[in-house]
Amino acid sequence: MPHEPDRRTQILDAALACFLDRGYAATSIADIRAGSGASTGSIYHFFSNKGALASALVERAVAGWGAATAAIQPGMPAEAAIRASVSGLVIWGLERPAERRFLNEMRSLARLDPTLADVDQYFARGALAASALYAEYRERGEVRDLPWPVAHALMLGPAYDFLRHADPAEAPAQAAALLADAAWDAVRLQGT
The missing domain is CATH 1.10.357.10 (Tetracycline Repressor, domain 2)
Structure with missing residues (x-):
């Protein structure tokens, strides 16, 4: 079975995709949540903002x-x-x-x-x-x-x-x- 990326990596990958697609200023935590499948709490567990x-x-x-x-x-x-x-x-x-x-x-x-x-x-x-x-x-x-x-x-x-x-x-x-x-x-x- 292929190794699944950890939750932090999934969040970072989704953030990168959102920042490149929408721009940093226009990207919201909700966009990153939707892209990563992580909960808002999980995002804030790893990253303060x-x-x-x-x-x-x-x-x-x-x-x-x-x-x-x-x-x-x-x-x-x-x-x-x-x-x-x-x-x-x-x-x-x-x-x-x-x-x-x-x-x-x-x-x-x-x-x-x-x-x-x-x-x-x-x-x-x-x-x-x-x-x-x-x-x-x-x-x-x-x-x-x-x-x-x-x-x-x-x-x-x-x-x-x-x-x-x-x-x-x-x-x-x-x-x-x-x-x-x-x-x-x-x-x-x-x-x-």
């Missing part, structure tokens, strides 16, 4: 990307980490287009919607950690001396753009390798 549902979905999506980049280890060379991060994003994004789309929408919406303050803080912590890691690479003389927003755009911007336009049937390994090469070429010190 709609913002907490969105936050859990963001964390799940980021964890999926993180799992695709499991090869990244503390202290590894910048080239290997940057290539793994970009290729992981591309592979994850092609395999999980709904989660990728939701994550992209939440990045913009979290800055504007006070019910998503936890999501906005989560993104801010991630950006701070990534910026610190790039600064470490810069101090080690492995990457160009670029402001973090520029380095981020150069490394991940092409991958994000590719994923916005890609067909999920694309050859993920080939696209991931090409975009990882471009990311590294964009920030590496000349001659390395």
Whole structure:
């Protein structure tokens, strides 16, 4: 007998579908209840409000990307980490287009919607950690001396753009390798 998803996962899956179909603001807990088959009490048992549902979905999506980049280890060379991060994003994004789309929408919406303050803080912590890691690479003389927003755009911007336009049937390994090469070429010190 196939494994049934647990109630929390069913609620999250239904919330993701509702948020993508109706938009975050227009989705109600009743919509999520209807989509998941869970009771309202069950939803509130796991999540304090709609913002907490969105936050859990963001964390799940980021964890999926993180799992695709499991090869990244503390202290590894910048080239290997940057290539793994970009290729992981591309592979994850092609395999999980709904989660990728939701994550992209939440990045913009979290800055504007006070019910998503936890999501906005989560993104801010991630950006701070990534910026610190790039600064470490810069101090080690492995990457160009670029402001973090520029380095981020150069490394991940092409991958994000590719994923916005890609067909999920694309050859993920080939696209991931090409975009990882471009990311590294964009920030590496000349001659390395």
